[in-house]
Amino acid sequence: MPELRKDPVTERWVIIATDRARRPSDFVRHKAATINRQFCPFCPGNEGKTPSEVLAHRDGTGANQTGWSLRVVPNKFPVLEIHGDLNREGEGLFDKMEGIGAHEVVIESTDHDTTLADMPERQVEKVLWAFRERMLDLKRDKRLQYVLLFKNQGAAAGASLSHPHSQLIALPVVPKRVIEEVDGAKNYFDYKERCVFCDIMRQESKAAVRVVTETDRYLVIEPYAARFPFETWILPRVHQSHFEDIDAAQLENLAWVLRSTLRKLDKVLERPAYNFVVHTAPLQEPHMQHFHWHMEIMPKLTNVAGFEWGTGFYINPTPPEESAQFLREAGLG
Amino acid sequence: MPELRKDPVTERWVIIATDRARRPSDFVRHKAATINRQFCPFCPGNEGKTPSEVLAHRDGTGANQTGWSLRVVPNKFPVLEIHGDLNREGEGLFDKMEGIGAHEVVIESTDHDTTLADMPERQVEKVLWAFRERMLDLKRDKRLQYVLLFKNQGAAAGASLSHPHSQLIALPVVPKRVIEEVDGAKNYFDYKERCVFCDIMRQESKAAVRVVTETDRYLVIEPYAARFPFETWILPRVHQSHFEDIDAAQLENLAWVLRSTLRKLDKVLERPAYNFVVHTAPLQEPHMQHFHWHMEIMPKLTNVAGFEWGTGFYINPTPPEESAQFLREAGLG
Helix, strand or coil: CCEEEECCCCCCEEEECCCCCCCHHHCCCCECCCCCCCCCCCCCCCHHHCCCCCEEEECCCCCCCCCEEEEEEECCCCCCECCCCCCCEEECCEEEEECECEEEEEECCCCCCCCCCCCCHHHHHHHHHHHHHHHHHHHCCCCCCEEEEEEEECHHHCCCCCCCEEEEEEECCCCHHHHHHHHHHHHHHHHHCCCHHHHHHHHHHHHCCCEEEECCCEEEECCCCCCCCCCEEEEECCCCCCHHHCCHHHHHHHHHHHHHHHHHHHHHHCCECEEEEEECCCCCCCCCCCCCCEEEEEECCCCCCHHHHHHCCEEECCCHHHHHHHHHHCCCC | CCEEEECCCCCCEEEECCCCCCCHHHCCCCECCCCCCCCCCCCCCCHHHCCCCCEEEECCCCCCCCCEEEEEEECCCCCCECCCCCCCEEECCEEEEECECEEEEEECCCCCCCCCCCCCHHHHHHHHHHHHHHHHHHHCCCCCCEEEEEEEECHHHCCCCCCCEEEEEEECCCCHHHHHHHHHHHHHHHHHCCCHHHHHHHHHHHHCCCEEEECCCEEEECCCCCCCCCCEEEEECCCCCCHHHCCHHHHHHHHHHHHHHHHHHHHHHCCECEEEEEECCCCCCCCCCCCCCEEEEEECCCCCCHHHHHHCCEEECCCHHHHHHHHHHCCCC
């Protein structure tokens, strides 16, 4: 009998097909590496082909030249633009505003052919450091209400360039899904006077069936009401609502945890395309007792079809207990 | 400057790229016809390979034999099962229940190689009639709270068999996205004492920039805050909350409207893969003054990536005003 499970934060129901569970080998793989090799604006020597960098990790070299190990540049084709006014206005019963915001690219390495999973741990740490630095900088612009940090790995996951990179979009509104998640967590807090994510971690750590990895600072789990096969969450053990409040020791450990998690997924699913997204509290809000930042990694293994679009109701053919076991057995720390 | 637009019902913000709008020829086409031809359980002669039919359009022939023009059968691999009890229970802080429900397939034609767009209008009408009949029947089971009617056309849209078919999933809970849409419409109604969908139709019909087709009974539009390029909605002009309340004249006209809309999309986008979903009021609720059923058609032209998953915040590279114009200029009624 399939099972319906409810996400305790968003109250989203998910169908988990417990009977005919799909194993890693059952998925038609959307290979990560299907983007044609052509001129790459992110490769060293082509610094002039990107907009001017807003952040870089360099050993004494000048901006927009070679000699970097990581660069952050505005997206050449931004979905939002930083200059201008919001100009909120109506159009009959509709509402609109100008597309003010920021859209930046974190060029994660000089090596065109590597991936976040294959980089040295120290390089992954630089990427996470860049995320934090950019968030702290964008936070000073009071028009910006939310920063979304995400990565599309592989063409099937939406990447249009194969050079390893992640993205950051700063928005003038808090997205609906974030409001839902924050409100859901607030409802739980109002009732229990505890953070729902802290409670989930306590329960999951004890039950151990959906745990992938535990360190002193992070818990990696397959969530109870996972929407997708091998959906994986990384949660900091310490209660922290804003990703940008992460300290140096946390950053260092997160680099290890993220890299090891991606390597496990790469091993079990044969280098799948995937997306990851950092869920963090709204930028201009003070620390929240009820919200807890975390990363969500979603391998692209199934086609999302009309059912999911129409309802926000997901069908997951792989129980998270099974995917957790596959990932634990992958070893790699 | 890109534009942020808010959906007046769900309050979802969408980024519309008004500057570098993508035209139909810019999309990498996910062709509908990429499913291998092999043994087809939906073709005439293979009636024994499906579970027993629950509804059919036949000229005097017996059930589960040839001589049909449309069949509805339970899905052989259902995501939910009709027998059993819900058994709602907790698991620490989590909630679950048994996967009770129904999952049926509407086999739309005897012709393996046709599509809903290419069938005679009378056959499309039979498909819509089957939707209504099945909903009315499932409504008698008081455990079922919602029926989702949808179609995945083409492998890229999630279809695993190419024989023309649509699906119906009856759920023991009202999905979150439906609650959101109904609640959003209720908020509007409480404030204005008018149905938001009726208001949208009045405004769109007058402005005419996002209208694709109008008949006495339906309005076809590209929605103001379209999430996807060429996202297309069909709305009944008369206020009606439940799809299953549709009458014979409405059914007949909807067959024409749906077929002509799919033909326009086929012409402009060269037979794209697509999903459609019927948004209707919860099954066991009485008529609602504030909710209005409609169909949403979503061609599969772009990859949905981490950004969309993380935020429910969509980036649409084609303004609905432009897609509406392309579809109007396609002719075909």
